[in-house]
Each structure stands twice: as structure tokens, then as C-alpha cells.
Amino acid sequence: MSLDFLGNLQRTDLCGTLRASDAGKHVVLMGWVNRRRDHGNLIFLDLRDRSGISQIVLDAELCPEGHRKGEQVRPEYVVAAVGKVRLRAKDAINPKMPTGEIEIEATELRVLNDTRLAPFSPAEDAIQNEEVRLKYRYVDMRRPEMQRNFKLRHEITLAIRDNLSQQGFLEIETPILTKSTPEGARDFLVPSRVHAGEFFALPQSPQIFKQILMISGFDRYFQIARCFRDEDLRADRQLEFTQVDLEMSFPRREDVFGVVEKFLQAGFAAAGVELPIPFPRISYDESMRQYGTDKPDLRLPGLTDVRAAFTDEQLGTLQIDSALPIVAFRIPNVGELSRKEREDNHPLFDLKKGAKFIDDFKRLAKGFPESAAKVRELAGASDADFVIIVAGDPAHHIKASDTKFPGRLSEREINVYAAAGNFRSELAKKYADRHGAFKVTEEVVAAAQSRADAGLVDGAKAFQPIWLTDFPMFEYDLAAGKWVPAHHPFTAPYEADMANLVSDPASVRADCYDLAMNGLELGSGSIRIHRKDVQQQIFASLGISDEEARARFGFFLDALEYGTPPHGGIALGLDRIVMLLAGAANLREVIAFPKTAKAIDLMADAPTTVTEQQLKELHIRVALKS
RNA sequence: GGGGACGUAGCUCAGUUUGGUUAGAGCGCUGCCCUGUCACGGCAGAGGUCGCGGGUUCGAGCCCCGUCGUCCCCGCCA
Numbered sequence: 272m273s274l275d276f277l278g279n280l281q282r283t284d285l286c287g288t289l290r291a292s293d294a295g296k297h298v299v300l301m302g303w304v305n306r307r308r309d310h311g312n313l314i315f316l317d318l319r320d321r322s323g324i325s326q327i328v329l330d331a332e333l334c335p336e337g338h339r340k341g342e343q344v345r346p347e348y349v350v351a352a353v354g355k356v357r358l359r360a361k362d363a364i365n366p367k368m369p370t371g372e373i374e375i376e377a378t379e380l381r382v383l384n385d386t387r388l389a390p391f392s393p394a395e396d397a398i399q400n401e402e403v404r405l406k407y408r409y410v411d412m413r414r415p416e417m418q419r420n421f422k423l424r425h426e427i428t429l430a431i432r433d434n435l436s437q438q439g440f441l442e443i444e445t446p447i448l449t450k451s452t453p454e455g456a457r458d459f460l461v462p463s464r465v466h467a468g469e470f471f472a473l474p475q476s477p478q479i480f481k482q483i484l485m486i487s488g489f490d491r492y493f494q495i496a497r498c499f500r501d502e503d504l505r506a507d508r509q510l511e512f513t514q515v516d517l518e519m520s521f522p523r524r525e526d527v528f529g530v531v532e533k534f535l536q537a538g539f540a541a542a543g544v545e546l547p548i549p550f551p552r553i554s555y556d557e558s559m560r561q562y563g564t565d566k567p568d569l570r571l572p573g574l575t576d577v578r579a580a581f582t583d584e585q586l587g588t589l590q591i592d593s594a595l596p597i598v599a600f601r602i603p604n605v606g607e608l609s610r611k612e613r614e615d616n617h618p619l620f621d622l623k624k625g626a627k628f629i630d631d632f633k634r635l636a637k638g639f640p641e642s643a644a645k646v647r648e649l650a651g652a653s654d655a656d657f658v659i660i661v662a663g664d665p666a667h668h669i670k671a672s673d674t675k676f677p678g679r680l681s682e683r684e685i686n687v688y689a690a691a692g693n694f695r696s697e698l699a700k701k702y703a704d705r706h707g708a709f710k711v712t713e714e715v716v717a718a719a720q721s722r723a724d725a726g727l728v729d730g731a732k733a734f735q736p737i738w739l740t741d742f743p744m745f746e747y748d749l750a751a752g753k754w755v756p757a758h759h760p761f762t763a764p765y766e767a768d769m770a771n772l773v774s775d776p777a778s779v780r781a782d783c784y785d786l787a788m789n790g791l792e793l794g795s796g797s798i799r800i801h802r803k804d805v806q807q808q809i810f811a812s813l814g815i816s817d818e819e820a821r822a823r824f825g826f827f828l829d830a831l832e833y834g835t836p837p838h839g840g841i842a843l844g845l846d847r848i849v850m851l852l853a854g855a856a857n858l859r860e861v862i863a864f865p866k867t868a869k870a871i872d873l874m875a876d877a878p879t880t881v882t883e884q885q886l887k888e889l890h891i892r893v894a895l896k897s
Numbered sequence: 898g899g900g901g902a903c904g905u906a907g908c909u910c911a912g913u914u915u916g917g918u919u920a921g922a923g924c925g926c927u928g929c930c931c932u933g934u935c936a937c938g939g940c941a942g943a944g945g946u947c948g949c950g951g952g953u954u955c956g957a958g959c960c961c962c963g964u965c966g967u968c969c970c971c972g973c974c975a
Binding site for chain 1: 900901904907908910911924925930931932933934935936937938954966967968969970971972973974975
């Protein structure tokens, strides 16, 4: 059909904002045709923009030309409607729509653009086929749910930025093209045209730059920073992601906690959720014992030590390693599972941890009735709860350090706890409908989204943050036969533990901390090393020579020698925070143009090959295995 | 690199257990009709290399082998 020009037409209102009080107002609305209902001489158009939907009425008698165009118009055409707001007749009011009391009596319709038939309609819920959603991302993001997610993201970011500014932090940008420091995650490299054979790296985080900003005396820095890591993707991991990154001078750990608690509270408030502060804390060892993970989900019951329910002889019969932890956990209200259901769950258990599980309580109760009863009692299980025991498997001996350090969990112990913790969270996901522990969060998210006033919804049960502290400074690398840092090498040890750096590395705790919420790692930070002598000691204890340290971090070590104040900081994943508050199951729902699990952009079709000329300029030759 | 789930019309799915005529439904789409719908309604119609390749068989959407893609998990992510 022939299209109309916009001309001098100026939009007066957004579709979703009109109310009964606007009756009589002359308006010009512009947007996309959400749905069309053709009744012959009367046509209804649902016109949609980012604010919502208004019904346009095209009457053949009142507006013959507009009605004629309305017959040609199709869903997702872009149109402008000129007309008058009028109250609907009582029996024509639609209580399901915010604008359901009014409609626009059109006097003119301009068809600004037509459209190819989209593979799915933005008027409906998300389709299952995510491949198609991502390829036609522009159509997908027209859906109200996506519009809401990105508005939410904007508001959370704005609130955090504003709050950090109020807390005395300056936002300072750090380079995207920077130096590769081959530690930790794999770097994305960018070839230098000017310097043949040399490469920039995209930042995994602004870590070194923000520490230098402390040396520069900025005292409190933050940045909503894009970070890049060339590692495999997950539901909560993308190649590029955004961190709320901050660093402060002269802080104690508690000062960092206080800053984070305040800006998170502000961010949550922007999403309509009241987040109580301060957050609870737990040590790394305790978190492993109680939840089998360093990112515990406190909405469900944790692990219980059930060693006391068994005698050594019974453990022998059950072929359970009596020297390793024996824990039980329960998934509430799952009820009794059939043999088939239980077997379907078995692939969810990670066998590589040297642990085994007992999920057949009927059978256990036949052989060991008292133990079975005791386990359920210790775990606080009701009859409706599904209980599983996880313990070390002496028949499945994995490669792990046998060294046992006083006061620290051994690698084997950690493995058993981790196997239990992982099984717990997988089963919790699977039986979410039955235990209902996640529904609380969904309900609070829904209530916060639909709240009418500026009041906040209580988020205490729905969002459960927890600080993790007292991480070990070093891990024993069995293959290399030496102690390696569990964190980046600028993490400070506890002042009280510094004397043991060389003599007893196992006992040294790092002054670093993680923030977890609802089973997600939200962020991680530390107090940094600010003294050259301590830095040298750490490098020495790691077996890193002066030359090696200089080659890797030279410019930073130089900077450390020019009056470095004690400093520390943290970085929180903004995408994950938004994901939690949007009630989304993965990061792609809150990132406009995300990559797939195979690390490609289906819409832009990236990455791609480039021309020979481009490669030549960059002094690069591609060697592909045939 | 490893494990699991899925792949049938534009979309959502059934059909695969037990191989058997021309592969179905709903939504969407096209045309016609309709002045109060809002998931409008009515009538008619179009639309499929059952992801791809190979094999078994008289015969494959269904069985076997391989391969590709999407998702989830492990490894990895200092």
C-alpha cells in the first residue's frame, strides 16, 4: 500500500498513558499496530508504543479515508493516529487494560511504514525458540516484558550511579584497549596495526587501573564498566558483561561492605524492592559445610552433618568413607519419588567428586531403620520432604590432595560438600514448583513491578544476600606440587597471618570477600596489597621471580612504589543484579544484544572472517586446521 | 574437551512406544463477509526436503550411525 509522510505531525501523548481524565483531548499517537479487529465498517486498532496500548477506532462514517487505510493495515505497521480521546460506553470498558476506559476516535490515520511478516508477534509472550528471538531481536524487544526489563535496568543503573556519587565516589573511565596480563580468564586480543605482531587486550576488569587511581589520590572511584572474558558461556555468564566496579582508599573491609549495602539497597529500591541491610556473613569454610558452595541460596534448607546417625560398622556395610563428611539435605514438599523419577535425577549428580549418594530411603530404612529415622530427624525433614544423603565413596578414589591442614577443609572434604551442594541446587531447580521456595521471589518481583505507588515491597525473604569471608589465600596445586594463589596476586593476606606466608601458607587467609544472593555470585573484592615488601613476599611465596613479576605487571609495580595508600574495593555484576530483579532465568533477558551459548551474535552474525586486506594491515595470517 | 535435553508448517505442539495409504491441530498468514471488538467472529484457502547426510528395510518423521544447531550443566571463569 502507499505510505504516508510524517509531515508536520507531532506526537502529543504516549499510548499507554491516556486515562478517563483525558476525555475530550485531541491527541496524536504514534506506534506499532499491536492487533487489528475488523468489523466491516468499524475497525479497531490496538496501537502500541513503549508505554503501552491505546485502542484506535476507525469508523467508516466518521473517517472514511482512515477507515479505508485501516483495512490495509497489518500488525506491526507503523502508524500515526490523529483523533479525540473519548470515554467508552460502560459495557465497552476493558478492565484488563490501563487505558481500557477510553479509546481514540480517529479523524486521520497515517501509515508511516509497512513491515515484512515477522516470524513471531510482539503482541504475544516470548516464543520458545530462542534462536529466532535472537535473530529477530528488534522484534523480540518490542514485547512489553523486554521493554520493562530494559527500563528496569536503566532505573537500577541510574540509582546505583546516583547513590555512589552521593557516597563520594567519582566515576572515571578506564581503557578498553589495554595490556594483556595472562592470568585468570582468557583475554580478548586486538591486534595493533601500527605495531606489527603486538596486541592490546580488552579488560577482564579495570582492576589494575582502579588501583592506580587510588595511588593517584582519587580516594573513591567507581565505574559502570564493560568487562570481557573469553571463556565458555552460561546462563549467568556472557563474553562481555557490565560490572559496578569500585575502589576506595584507607578502607577497612567493613567500609566496603557498607558502601555496597547502601548502593544495592538504592538499586533494589529503584526496582521497588526493600532490601534490608546489613547483609549476613559467613566464612568460606562454613559456607561449604552448610551449603556445599561458595554462592549459597539461603531460600532453601542447607546441608546437615548426619555422621552421628551411623556407627562405623554401618558405614562399612554401606561402603561410605567414614573419614569424609556425611551430609544430608532435604527438598521440601517433593513427596516420595518413584524409582524411575529418582533414576532420572541421577545424571544431575557430579560423579567426578569422589562422592556417592543415597536417595532410596525406603531401602535404607529396611536395613538401618534407626539411622534412617535419625537422618531425617537431624535434617529436620517432614514426611513430605525428599531427603538425600551424600558421602565420600571409598570405591571411587579421585586425585586430590591428601594433606590435611588443621582448621581448613581438605580438598576431599570440599569435593564431598560440593557434590552435595551441586545436587541440592540442581534438584531445587527441578522441583521448584513443589517446594515453592523460589516462588516467593517471583511474587515479590511481580508485586514490585505492578505496584501503583512509590512504596516498596518487602524483599527480605525473596532476596537473600550474604557476604562470604575468610577465603584461603592459597590453594595447593597437586599437579604442580606447589601453592598457588586462590585469587589475583594483589589480594592482601590478613595482617595477623602475614608472619606465616612462607612457613605455613595453608593457614593464611586472604582479606577478600564475595557477595552471593539467591545462589548467584553477585560480586567479589578484596583489600589490596599496598606495600612493596608484602608484594615481594607474595610473589616469592608463589615462586614468581622479580624478572617475571616485572615482565607481567611492571607498570603497576612501578606505580606501587610511588606512595600507595592502603586500598580495597569490589566489583558487582550489574547484569546479574538486573536479572534477579527482573525475575529472569538468564542474562540474555536483560542484555539487549547477547551472544548464544556457542559465543555468537545471531542477529549481527558475528564473528565472521575478514578480508585479506584487513588481515594484511594487521600483519596477521590465519592458520586453519583443515 | 565431557554429560544431558531438544530439533515436525512462520510460531506452539501432537504423531516416534509397536516402521505401513495423501504427516495433523491451534495460533499466525491470504481472500471474502461483518458497526462494539479487545486472544473479535463467520466462510474459504495457501503453507512441510519431519535440522542435514548416510545406512537398515518391500517401505523410515518413527530404527541405526554420523553431523549441525539451540538450551542447561561439568571443565574453564585469578
